[in-house]
Amino acid sequence: MGPCARAVQPGQLDHPHRRVIMSPIADNAGWSLLDRGGRLESLDRQECRRLLESANIGRLAYCTDLRPRVVPMNYTLVSDALIFRTGMDTEAGSYLINRPIAFEVDQVDEFLQAGWSVVVVGNAAPVNEASLRFLDLRQSPQPWPEGRRSLVVQLPLTTMTGRRVHPS
Numbered sequence: 267m268g269p270c271a272r273a274v275q276p277g278q279l280d281h282p283h284r285r286v287i288m289s290p291i292a293d294n295a296g297w298s299l300l301d302r303g304g305r306l307e308s309l310d311r312q313e314c315r316r317l318l319e320s321a322n323i324g325r326l327a328y329c330t331d332l333r334p335r336v337v338p339m340n341y342t343l344v345s346d347a348l349i350f351r352t353g354m355d356t357e358a359g360s361y362l363i364n365r366p367i368a369f370e371v372d373q374v375d376e377f378l379q380a381g382w383s384v385v386v387v388g389n390a391a392p393v394n395e396a397s398l399r400f401l402d403l404r405q406s407p408q409p410w411p412e413g414r415r416s417l418v419v420q421l422p423l424t425t426m427t428g429r430r431v432h433p434s
Contacts, residue, residue, distance in 0.1 A: 270329030304380055309428030314384045317371070317428065319343055324371035326350065328361050335361075341369070347420040348386055349393065354417045362390040362419055369421055375433075384428040386421055393418040
């Protein structure tokens with residue numbers, strides 16, 4: 267079983283060198299003095315899409331044979347898909363196509379302790395050549411790192427969730 271398929275049991279985190287048992291904070295009366303925070307709101311699809319359109323940098327999460335990986339990635343939205351580019355010879359390029367991935371975009375205000383997060387989950391697929399011809403160059407994400415980034419990948423917006431924390 268690969269590192270991404272192994273489930274962690276509720277109440278414990280496993281690490282090769284240690285085992286951590288978590289106890290619920292609610293069981294400790296002293297912690298109730300620290301309870302505070304803003305209201306948590308689940309976002310609908312329309313708001314998730316609006317927030318995705320307001321940004322162009324997110325975090326791509328995928329699994330390798332050894333461990334999960336999360337890397338920053340710029341993106342754009344085209345129709346009903348999130349589009350990003352990577353290299354054919356990169357680690358991401360080797361582990362993305364036709365595999366489940368996640369892409370997270372967020373904005374956080376640490377001072378107000380507020381923000382939002384949108385996560386898109388699904389199977390990545392290369393954008394086919396016919397679709398690439400119709401892609402406006404202004405719609406194509408421009409990767410920041412140097413090197414050839416010729417693999418254009420799409421992630422459909424079929425499974426998308428979002429949350430917003432309002433200031434307290």
